[in-house]
Amino acid sequence: MRITSMISAFASQASSSSATFLPPHVRPVAKAIHTPDRSLTARWVPINRSFIALTKIILRSAQEKFGLANLAITLRCVTQQGYKHLILVNDDQDVQITAAGCIEEIIISTDMPMSPACERLDARNAITLPVDLNQQRLGYLVATLSPASENGVEAGELAQQLAAVTEEFIGVIKRYQTRYRAIYVYGDQCYWIGNSQALRQLDQQITRLAGYSKPVLVNGNKGSGKIIAARALHCERHSDMVPFIESNCAEWQAGAATSILQSLYYYANKGTLFLRNIDKLPESEYPALQAFINHAVNQALANLRRPPVDLIMSTSGRDTSLTIPHQQWLSEISTPLDLPDLNDRTADIRDLINFFARVQSRQQEVQLSENIWQLLEKTTWQQNVYDLRRLIEQAASTTGGKLINDPVIEQCLAQHHHI
Missing domain, CATH: 3.40.50.300 (P-loop containing nucleotide triphosphate hydrolases)
Incomplete structure (x- = not known):
């Protein structure tokens, strides 16, 4: 506690x-x-929508940079109570907990949704690099060359370039460990929302x-x-x-x-x-x-x-x-x-709005047109996330916990003198 x-x-x-x-x-x-109880410390990283989205951002960026047909990462995870977690084994107790769960291999790829082990990539025509953290094998980075670049790229040179991608991914895992350790210590919204x-x-x-x-x-x-x-x-x-x-x-x-x-x-x-x-x-x-x-x-x-x-x-x-x-x-x-202002990270506004709506009520839904999303992203937020949170709190109060839609957001924006 x-x-x-x-x-x-x-x-x-x-x-x-x-x-x-x-x-x-x-x-x-x-x-x-x-936090006196150290057993509460997060050892596993949840493979949730945020983790998958950030992983795909890294993979797609590298795919475009190196002209690859596909770039994917395979990861070993354990499923407990319906949720997948990346296995990060620290001690014997973790080994026992892992053994009690359902261990599987998943694939996060640039050209397909998160896939189970039965939909494996063809590694015979790909460059494969291990993904290791603290001498533990977490999975593999698998790069498939495009037909136009197969003859123009040395495998050794590409492997060296892709090693930087694995390092960036390891950095993501470490930051998620920090994020979830902070959640255990400080409670909800102790970390930035968005990617x-x-x-x-x-x-x-x-x-x-x-x-x-x-x-x-x-x-x-x-x-x-x-x-x-x-x-x-x-x-x-x-x-x-x-x-x-x-x-x-x-x-x-x-x-x-x-x-x-x-x-x-x-x-x-x-x-x-x-x-x-x-x-x-x-x-x-x-x-x-x-x-x-x-x-x-x-x-x-x-x-x-x-x-x-x-x-x-x-x-x-x-x-x-x-x-x-x-x-x-x-x-x-x-x-x-x-620290960046919210107007310097407008790509996070959609994640923030959905997060604040869920904080107000688990049944709260947000259904906005693309025009309203773009309006919110162009709005100047003088007090950054504080202003955005107040806007969603007002919207949730206006709807009584029901659907937040275009008219509600337009009304709240007008009352906040943003437009």
């Missing part, structure tokens, strides 16, 4: 003799999220940043997913259940930044400290923030190892009230993670 507890940032364990204590009526400034190019690039950037010890500054406008980004980076860095401490600097008591930071750092030991809205700190509090972060960075550099606490920061939006010296300091001590 997930346990979410609020902690005071002025606990006595903070070992600060000058610590200031908050009065009882002031709400705590930090949130601690713990757009912008999100795929963002996932790849988070994977790269996970290997760095430098503080990360998350930049994005309201509704772009700054909290999701921080949680994703935390889950990417830590496979164990270690603290993720989130604190909103806008809620801090005036004059108490030093003692707050000391206490937050104590509670985030071996985990992550996420400082939100650092641009909302009063000017007088910035020396304390700078001293704290500079000390943490210098400590990590001196020890030449990962710091005891990973630092992630965010601002309230791209246009902040930070002074130029503060902006320069942040650029020197942190690595930026820039």
